[in-house]
Amino acid sequence: MRNKERHIIFDETFFGSRLAPLLVVVFTAQMGSWREKGRFPDKVVSRFSLYLRYLERIEQEGVYLITSSQVAQALQLTAPQVRRDLSYLGQFGVAGVGYNVNRLISTLKKILGLNKKWPVVLVGAGNLGAALFSYSGFRRRGFEIVAIFDRDTNKIGTRWADIAILDIDRLTETVNQKGVKIGVIAVPHYAAQQVADRLVSSGVKAILNFSPGKISVPEDVKLQNVDVTTELETLSWFLMQ
Amino acid sequence: MRNKERHIIFDETFFGSRLAPLLVVVFTAQMGSWREKGRFPDKVVSRFSLYLRYLERIEQEGVYLITSSQVAQALQLTAPQVRRDLSYLGQFGVAGVGYNVNRLISTLKKILGLNKKWPVVLVGAGNLGAALFSYSGFRRRGFEIVAIFDRDTNKIGTRWADIAILDIDRLTETVNQKGVKIGVIAVPHYAAQQVADRLVSSGVKAILNFSPGKISVPEDVKLQNVDVTTELETLSWFLMQ
DNA sequence: AACTGTGAATCTATTCACAGCT
DNA sequence: AGCTGTGAATAGATTCACAGTT
Known part of the structure; x- marks a missing residue:
């Protein structure tokens, strides 16, 4: 029926009562799943990114040791959360002392894949594309933008800095040649799904989508959405309260 | 006290027994807290925003009735989730039939505060500012951008469409005059906190921040961050797996 | 004395499953 | 027959609190 064990915990005061023990039901088997999968939740990963930036900044300032509460304060988190997050990396801290900034930085970089170069294609040479590019x-x-694509013939053939703006038809070719795994979509919403499909069929495995509305991709492709309208509407809702 | 705890593992034999239903007693009292507060979680609100866009699109196409599973499929959610979300709005659906698209749209708009005009100030007239503006x-x-601010004297005095780019020193004046409650930050990270402080002291109550890194604002101000680097680093991490 | 690392607790979000309406 | 609305169940994320380490 159920394949998961449940652990029921109770202390001596409950032994007197018949039903009381049942009140302290704890569903376990919660933790320790990331460990097998070798992956942490997205939320943790995005905090890793924040930690890294913060740590790099203070490293510049000559700090080589940091505590969970200092990190927490700087990033508006709680100290236990920082410790829990960092504990995903293994045992890094020194009890009674704190964390070694250098080691943390290099570990985070390794985990986040920031030691290597990621060639990226940018689709959409409008204002947003320009903002991202710059x-x-x-x-x-x-993350290095190795090519920019658009379908506007006025833009095709021109360059931003030394990066050419190419016809979208040359996407697959470029992705293959340069081994691109990441694509950024900065086109109007009506073109977004089509661009996503092209990226996917070209072999891109991760997409950062700035166009509003949902697009869909196969399961093995990671999609990250940045939806500005939704963010603004959340603010609007807040102001209505 | 702690030492007296016992761990007992119940397996499926237990769950077949008569006592099992009693376990349920424990886990109640969870729901029903948002109702008193009169606010729904941010996550729900941002899905409201998605629902609204989708509904408006299908309304254009002449659809006037929709089911939770249709919405779910279109937005890559689950049907129960859609129903749960929409149930926050009150009892809207018609059992056996579905939801009236029109009524949903107007309710969502009202809740999200999209029936009124929101004057917005944009700080930062760079590429990103231009992308947002356009x-x-x-x-x-x-959401109407009523003024743009920058500190670059080459930009100050010029216009985008018919909106003037003003010196950042005139921020407070403008915010007060136009009753602005929402500010958008699109400046480099080193200037972001300072801009946020100015926005807050001018009376802005909600901030959408595009610059990387954390900024801090008083509790009564709503801050929404869009952090592009973090999104990309999450992709990078994914690709490392 | 000060801090980490982590079970347990709590809090939040999502999904299941079905009563009840049309 | 088909769908909503919602208690209950499950899953996930955060916090507490403290044993253990330096």
Whole structure:
């Protein structure tokens, strides 16, 4: 019927009562699933990213040791949460002392895959594309836009910095040649699904989508959405309260 | 006390027994807290936003009735989740039939505060600012950028469409004059906290922040972050698996 | 004395499963 | 017959609290 064990915990005061023990039901088997899968939840990963940025900043300032509560305070989290997150990395901290900033940084980088270079294709050479292109944070992290695609013939053939804007028809060719695994979609919503399909069929395995509305991709492709309208509408809802 | 605890493992034989149903006693009193607070969780609100967009689209296509599973399929959610979300709005559906698209749309709009116009200030007239400014989805939803601020003297005094780019020093003045409650931050990270502080002290109550890294605001101000680097790093992590 | 690492507890979100309406 | 609305069940994420380490 049920294949999961349940653990029931009770202390001596409950032994007197018939039903009381049943009140302290604890469903276990919760923890320890990431361990087998070798993957942590997305939420934890995105905090890893925050931790990394923070740690790199304080490393610049000469800090080489940090405690969970300092990290928590800086990033508006709680200390236990920071410890729990970092414990996913293994036993890193030194009890009574804190964490070694350097070791943390290099571990986080390794886990996040930031030691290697990721060639990225950007689809959409509009304002948003330009903003993403000019955002230096990507390059600093190893994400390098190797080609830009659009279908506007006025843009095709021109360059941004030294990166050519190509016809979208050359997407597959480029993705294969440069071994691109990440695509960024910055086109209007009506074109988004089509672009996603092309990226997928070209062999891209991870997509960052900036166009509003849902697009769908096969299960083995990771899709990350950034939906600005939704964010604004959440604010609007807040202001209505 | 702690030492007296016993762990007992119940397997399926137990769950076949008469006592099993009693376990249920424990886990109640969970639901029904949002109702008093009159607010739903952020996650639900952001799905409201998705529902609304989808419903408006199908309304265009002449659909006036929709079921939870249709919505779920279109938005890659589950049917029970859609029903649960919509049930927060009250009893809207018709059993055996589905939901009236029109009524849903107008209720969602009301809840999300999209019946009124929201004047918005945009701080940062770079590429990202330009992308946000030119994104027509905002205006369609009642978010109107009434002023743009920057500190670059080359930009100050120029206009985008008919909206002037002003010196950041005139922020408070504008916010007060136009009753602005929402601010969008699209400046480099090193300037973000300072801009946030100015927005807050000018009276803005909700901030959409596009610059990477955490900024902090008082409790009564709603902050929504869009952190592109983190999204990309999550993809990178995925690709490492 | 100060901090980590982690079971257990709690809190939050999602899904199941079905009574009840049309 | 088909769908909603919702208690109950499950899953997931966060926090508490403290044993253990330096």
